[in-house]
Amino acid sequence: MPETSLPQACIRIREAVAELSRGDSLVTPPEVLRAHLEACESCSRFWLDMRQISLSLDDFLITAPSELYPNVRRSLPRRSKTAGVRLVLAFALLTLAMALMAWSWKTFIAPSTDMPPVTPGGAPGDSTDKADKLASNTPPAGTCTTKQAE
Amino acid sequence: MSGHRRLDSLAALTDAELVDRARQGEQAAFESLFHRHQDRVYTIALGMLGNPEDSKDVVQETFLRAYRRLASLNGEQGVLAYLCKTASNASIDLLRKRKGARSVSIDDFDESLLAAWPGQRPDQAGDQLAMRRALETALASLSEEHRIVVVMHHIAGLPVDEIAAELRLPVGTVKSRLGRGREALRRKLPMFGDKEDA
Structure with missing residues (x-):
C-alpha cells in the first residue's frame, strides 16, 4: 500500500510510533495504539521495523583508522606530572643563586669600598696615625681654653 | 611495563578514573580514553560529513578539545556525552565552512559519501554484519538534512532539543526530519518494510 494512500488511522498510528521512538509523550492513548497494532499487519x-x-x-559504529592517535x-x-616538582626546584635554585650573590658581595666587593673600622685601642696603619695627630693637637692638662677662662 | 600492557591495564578503568589520571599528567590514560571512544567519534563525523579525511580532522579536534577541558570533564556519562556533542559541533562547523566555500549538490555529496563509506569486511559474517553493511549504504544514501539529524540523535545520542539548538532549527523541524529519515532508511533497507509501502 503506498504511504500516501494509507488510511488516516494508520497515518496517526505511524506518527505515534515516531513519537514513541523519540521518547516523546504519546498524544494517541496507548490502548488505541496497541489495539491498532494488533489489528493492522x-x-x-512498521512498528517492529522502526524499533529495529x-x-x-x-x-x-564504524572502525576508525588506526593511525589517528x-x-x-x-x-x-605538554602536561607533566613533575611540573610542580620542577617549579619548586627552580625556585630553590633561584634562591640559592641569590644567596650566593649576596655572599659574594659581602665577602669580595663590600670590604674594599667601606671605610675601615676605627678601633679605640689603636691599630696599625692609618687609624694609628690619625689618633697620634689628634693627640698632638690636644692642649696639655691644666691649660684652659678661652671659654673655660670666661 | 610495555606500552601495550600499560594500555591493557588501563582498559579496566572507568572513564572517570581515566580522566582523573589524565588530569594528573598520565598520558597513557588519555590514550586509553581515545582508543575507547574513537570509533564513536569517527562514526559521528563520517556520518555527518561523509568524508574520511575531514572525519579524521574532527576526531583529532574533538580529542584535543577534550584534553584542554580535562579539568572540567567529569562523571561516567559525562565523557562520552561531551565527546559526542563536540564531534557533532565540530562536524557542523566544518559543514558550514564547506557550504560557505562552495555549493555542494546533495547528489554529489551522497555519491562521495557512498565511495567513502567502508566497504566489504570479509573477516566478519552473519546477519549483524549484513545489517550493518545495509545500514551503512542506506545512511550514506539519505539526504544530508535527514542524515545529520539521524546521526546526531541515534549515534551521538543527542536529544531533539539540543539538535535543534545546534542546527538553529525549530524543534518541530528536527522531529519531522528525524521521522522522515528513519522512514527513508526503512524504505532503503532491503530487510524491512512492505515494499509496496514505498
Whole structure:
C-alpha cells in the first residue's frame, strides 16, 4: 500500500510510533495504539521495523583508522606530572643563586669600598696615625681654653 | 611495563578514573580514553560529513578539545556525552565552512559519501554484519538534512532539543526530519518494510 494512500488511522498510528521512538509523550492513548497494532499487519510491521532500525542505529559504529592517535599525541599541549616538582626546584635554585650573590658581595666587593673600622685601642696603619695627630693637637692638662677662662 | 600492557591495564578503568589520571599528567590514560571512544567519534563525523579525511580532522579536534577541558570533564556519562556533542559541533562547523566555500549538490555529496563509506569486511559474517553493511549504504544514501539529524540523535545520542539548538532549527523541524529519515532508511533497507509501502 503506498504511504500516501494509507488510511488516516494508520497515518496517526505511524506518527505515534515516531513519537514513541523519540521518547516523546504519546498524544494517541496507548490502548488505541496497541489495539491498532494488533489489528493492522502493515502498521505492526512498521512498528517492529522502526524499533529495529532505531536499535541498529544506536549500536552502529564504524572502525576508525588506526593511525589517528599519533597525530593527536603530537598536538597535545605538554602536561607533566613533575611540573610542580620542577617549579619548586627552580625556585630553590633561584634562591640559592641569590644567596650566593649576596655572599659574594659581602665577602669580595663590600670590604674594599667601606671605610675601615676605627678601633679605640689603636691599630696599625692609618687609624694609628690619625689618633697620634689628634693627640698632638690636644692642649696639655691644666691649660684652659678661652671659654673655660670666661 | 610495555606500552601495550600499560594500555591493557588501563582498559579496566572507568572513564572517570581515566580522566582523573589524565588530569594528573598520565598520558597513557588519555590514550586509553581515545582508543575507547574513537570509533564513536569517527562514526559521528563520517556520518555527518561523509568524508574520511575531514572525519579524521574532527576526531583529532574533538580529542584535543577534550584534553584542554580535562579539568572540567567529569562523571561516567559525562565523557562520552561531551565527546559526542563536540564531534557533532565540530562536524557542523566544518559543514558550514564547506557550504560557505562552495555549493555542494546533495547528489554529489551522497555519491562521495557512498565511495567513502567502508566497504566489504570479509573477516566478519552473519546477519549483524549484513545489517550493518545495509545500514551503512542506506545512511550514506539519505539526504544530508535527514542524515545529520539521524546521526546526531541515534549515534551521538543527542536529544531533539539540543539538535535543534545546534542546527538553529525549530524543534518541530528536527522531529519531522528525524521521522522522515528513519522512514527513508526503512524504505532503503532491503530487510524491512512492505515494499509496496514505498
